[in-house]
Amino acid sequence: MELIVEFYPLLVKGTLLTIELTVVSAVIALAISFTVGLARLSRHWIVRTLALIYLEFFRGTSALVQMFFMFYVLPLLGISLSPFLAGVIACGFNLGSYGSEVVRGAIKSVGKGQSEAAHSLNYTSYQRYRYVLIPQAVPMMIPPFGNLLIELMKLTALTSLITLSDLTFAAQIIRSQTAMTLEPFLLILVIYFLIASVLVGFTDWLAKSIAKRRGMTPVRTN
């Protein structure tokens, strides 16, 4: 208890930074998921190949290696990123590769008849995705995206290794200043658990509210 009082500002700052990292990298990951996921379904083989290379590269190497590469190697190549930027880009790019598979899988699982119906209505490719395929695929993406969001939140702990003072970093500071080990680490484990639980609750709510709205409104024809 004394620990919480004494290190209150540090812990609050760490918690806020962890949340901030999670939110910003989730936005990046979501944008990449759709970009790469849709690119993999493109008609043009060059686009498909580039998307596949992205996927294999970011899914095939370790997140920590990517983060260190962005933080230590990119400056040598003339691209200097702040620790925060390196952190969110590494987390977002890494999870975005997994997310792109969710997007691709969900769109592919929409019945083939839907795609053919859009064709027969003379929809352009854009219209087919925008009004037919994506709206039907989104509800299917929510549960796997929810799991990835938890993975992303956990991934932000790695940013403590590139000097960011997130929750994990806060625990390390407390350990080095007080020589206590059990209390700080148990405390931040509980905080991480609470953040994750809020995210789980949010995903469940989102899945339910989408299902409810879809169930109540009739299927639009345009």
Added chain:
Amino acid sequence: MHWDWAVAAEVFPRLMAGLVVTVQATFVGAALAYALGLVLAILKMSENRAVRWTVYWLSEFIRRTPLLVQLYFLFYVLPDLGLFLSPFLAGVIGLGLHFSTYTSEVFRAGIENVPKGQWEAAKSLNYTMAQTWTRVILPQSIPPMIPPLANYLITMFKETPLLAAITVVELFNAANIYSNSYYKYLEPMTLVGALFLLVSIPSAYAAMWLEQKYSRRN
């Protein structure tokens, strides 16, 4: 900044030594994750509600918190409680424990997917519990589990760099130590990335092949 082959050649043997540790950690960690995961899965299906509840929330707690912090916990806290683990051992226990919560879901789904009639058939043949498991349930539930379990093996392989944070000199740490002593970052980090790709891409395609092979049977 130019690529220096001399640096690459110098760091390469160290990376190979690190890769050996990485592979060891992956397999020992995975063995632990599979064994513990099976135990968790069986406990999750227990008749006792208190057991189910406890195991569910325990594994959710492990699943919703970062592996890195769990590794710190094993590495820093256990010695204070009188339990001394080598960094490698703490690392593989952390890996195994963390991923057992994932593999337990694979085991549970695999076992639950065996139709109820199979249990009833075993019962009507007067099989003992051991016979029911070894002759009826497991032979049917194991094949569909193989692809997801293989995928977790690959995931764990990619998580091993976290062991660097608790001083294990695996592939990533071998590069990091070299980088920090000679201020050469480009070659070691690039090679580490390349080695990860070299192992994980063929493994991923092997896992996909397994998936096709075993899904055809169902």
